[in-house]
Amino acid sequence: MRLTILGGGGFRVPLVYGALLRDHAPGRITEVTLYDVDATRLAAITRVLADQARGAADAPAVRAVTDLDEALRGADFVFSAIRVGGLAGRAADERIALAEGVLGQETVGAGGIAYGLRTVPVADALARRIKALAPDAWVINFTNPAGLVTEAMARHLGDRVIGICDSPVGLARRVARTVGADPDAVRLDYAGLNHLGWLHGLYEGEQDVLPRLFADDALLTSFEEGRLFGADWLRSLGSVPNEYLHYYYFNREAVAAYRQAELTRGAFLLGQQERFYAGLAESRDGRERAWDAWDRTRAEREATYMSENREVSGAGERAPDDLESGGYENVALALMRAIARDEPATLILNVPNGSSLHALDAEAVVEIPCRVDASGPRALPVTQLTGHEAGLVSAVKAVERCVLEAAEGGSARAAVKAFALHPLVDSVQVAHRLLDGYRDAHPGLAYLRR
Numbered sequence: 009m010r011l012t013i014l015g016g017g018g019f020r021v022p023l024v025y026g027a028l029l030r031d032h033a034p035g036r037i038t039e040v041t042l043y044d045v046d047a048t049r050l051a052a053i054t055r056v057l058a059d060q061a062r063g064a065a066d067a068p069a070v071r072a073v074t075d076l077d078e079a080l081r082g083a084d085f086v087f088s089a090i091r092v093g094g095l096a097g098r099a100a101d102e103r104i105a106l107a108e109g110v111l112g113q114e115t116v117g118a119g120g121i122a123y124g125l126r127t128v129p130v131a132d133a134l135a136r137r138i139k140a141l142a143p144d145a146w147v148i149n150f151t152n153p154a155g156l157v158t159e160a161m162a163r164h165l166g167d168r169v170i171g172i173c174d175s176p177v178g179l180a181r182r183v184a185r186t187v188g189a190d191p192d193a194v195r196l197d198y199a200g201l202n203h204l205g206w207l208h209g210l211y212e213g214e215q216d217v218l219p220r221l222f223a224d225d226a227l228l229t230s231f232e233e234g235r236l237f238g239a240d241w242l243r244s245l246g247s248v249p250n251e252y253l254h255y256y257y258f259n260r261e262a263v264a265a266y267r268q269a270e271l272t273r274g275a276f277l278l279g280q281q282e283r284f285y286a287g288l289a290e291s292r293d294g295r296e297r298a299w300d301a302w303d304r305t306r307a308e309r310e311a312t313y314m315s316e317n318r319e320v321s322g323a324g325e326r327a328p329d330d331l332e333s334g335g336y337e338n339v340a341l342a343l344m345r346a347i348a349r350d351e352p353a354t355l356i357l358n359v360p361n362g363s364s365l366h367a368l369d370a371e372a373v374v375e376i377p378c379r380v381d382a383s384g385p386r387a388l389p390v391t392q393l394t395g396h397e398a399g400l401v402s403a404v405k406a407v408e409r410c411v412l413e414a415a416e417g418g419s420a421r422a423a424v425k426a427f428a429l430h431p432l433v434d435s436v437q438v439a440h441r442l443l444d445g446y447r448d449a450h451p452g453l454a455y456l457r458r
Contacts, residue, residue: 009037009348012079012142014134015089015151016042016072017049019281019309022302023337024087025057028068031341035349042072043079050074052288052298059299076134080141085344088134088161089150092126093450095281098274104445106267108438113266114274115153115203116255117432121411122446124153125423125453128160128415135164146347146384148172148340149358155202156408158358159373160415167384170343171358171373173202174335175250180356182231183210183248187220195354195377199365199390201401201408202358202375203252206245208391221248246394256400259432276312280305343380350382359385367398372405403431420456 011028013021021042028037040057044050050072061067073079080086091098101119105112112119131151138147147169149158158171176198184191189212197209197216210218221227221234228239236254237245255262266272271279284305288298339355346353354377361372364387368374378385393401410426413419420443427439447453 009035009084009344010039010041010082011037011068011085011087011344012041012043012083012145013087013089014043014076014079015087015091017044017046017053018089018091019053019284019302019305020089020150020337021053022056022060022299022306023335024340025060025068025070027337027341029061029064031345032066033345033349037068037085037344039069039071041079041083042070043074043076044072045074047074048289049285052285055288055298056302059297076137077141080138080145083142083145084348086138086142086145086147087150087340088131088147088157090127090130090134091151092123092130093452095274095278097126097450098123099272099278100274100449101446102266102272102274104442104449106263106272107445108441109263109267110434110438110442111255111259111263111266111432112272113252113255116252117430118427118442120153120156121407121423121426121430122442122450122453124156124408124411125414125426125446125456126450127151127153127157128411129452129455131157131160132164132415135161135169139164146170146344148343150336150340153202153408155358155373155375156411158202159360159371159408160412162360162371162373167360170385171202171375172336172339172343172355173358173375174339175203175252176205176207176356176375177339178335179207179233179248179250180210182233183207183218183221186227186231186234187217189217196356197377197391198356199376199393200250200374200397201404202373203250204256204401204404205250205375206247206253206393206397207249208247218248222246256431277309280309346380347382347384352379352381354379354388355385357385359387362387364390365393365401367393367402368405400431403429414456418455418458420458423456 054072057070101122102112105118111117149171151157154171154173161169180196181191184194195211198207209216225239228234342353345351357378358373358375361368361374362370364376376390377388407426407430410422414422423443424439427433427442428436
């Protein structure tokens with residue numbers, strides 16, 4: 009089996025390769041092709057993977073290419089993990105939004121819209137090329153904003169593109185451990201959009217054990233989301249929100265914290281990864297293994313994740329369990345195994361809604377539990393979204409549709425509408441200024457003129 013990773017020079021690629029190294033069953037991935045437009049980054053990540061595979065007799069072969077067509081031909085699975093504009097683009101997205109007093113996070117609010125406007129045209133072109141050169145491949149989308157990008161690619165690839173994210177998995181595992189349940193045995197009742205969902209139930213057999221959490225103050229504030237949102241607000245909701253909903257429920261505090269921070273998250277990661285890639289380029293004499301440098305950088309990245317939000321909530325440092333690897337790469341491996349080997353698995357995925365959530369149309373990509381086998385994912389029943397959940401999800405999906413319209417037709421009007429309609433942007437005039445600022449910062453947005 010052959011796997012192609014688009015964005016193969018990206019920092020998180022070793023997580024995927026590590027999951028493949030742990031898989032020794034027949035029908036596993038035996039060849040990995042890394043594709044990237046940046047040859048220097050490709051070379052660095054190739055070195056990390058070589059260190060990672062040292063001593064493994066059956067490690068998947070790795071090749072690195074800068075030609076897209078060469079990368080796609082013969083692929084059984086394609087991972088899309090691109091970052092259009094790089095981390096410099098993310099840092100600019102954050103800075104421009106914060107200057108207007110609104111959130112500039114990578115996938116939420118103005119920053120997410122700007123990232124989507126840059127990314128959708130590229131993802132659309134990739135989907136067309138995959139359909140032409142690898143029509144039987146399954147595409148697993150990591151690229152953010154994951155739900156939006158998956159929906160864009162599905163217009164060409166249909167059900168053969170599936171979006172994944174580790175946030176719901178991490179949430180469910182933390183809650184399961186907190187109430188004393190086996191994270192690998194529980195059934196999840198979770199629904200929403202990517203980075204905008206709620207855990208409504210956690211079942212051991214036919215029993216929902218989530219009420220145990222709400223009945224105990226100590227339990228309710230002992231895990232990441234409990235500390236972020238607080239026991240009183242979680243009880244008010246009657247569900248456990250995805251951590252990204254902190255940007256909605258505590259928006260004013262989050263924006264203030266990000267404006268006061270020495271560096272935005274994007275700027276921090278940009279500096280960190282520039283040091284990592286430059287350090288590898290300078291250490292070709294083998295004084296430090298590439299894997300060690302990568303792992304040290306990864307640990308720092310994980311420890312500082314959402315640090316401003318935790319500071320606002322008084323949540324403190326991340327718990328050791330939250331720093332462990334084993335997120336989206338394991339979801340990806342389980343997904344591939346289910347499809348390639350017909351080993352059924354239940355996973356939370358980004359897939360077309362069909363009739364799952366009544367608040368949205370059939371083509372809207374949603375994030376819900378699915379049963380996956382050789383025929384692909386099949387959505388499982390979930391609790392319908394409540395009033396405020398349905399309203400928020402509908403509003404954000406309308407914004408995503410405006411982004412798709414803008415990307416398809418080069419419509420500046422649709423782009424302004426996307427900014428103005430987002431719940432975290434409070435002014436049409438701000439929306440116009442945001443688009444002007446993003447067009448000035450990103451030459452790739454020059455297409456938004458009509």
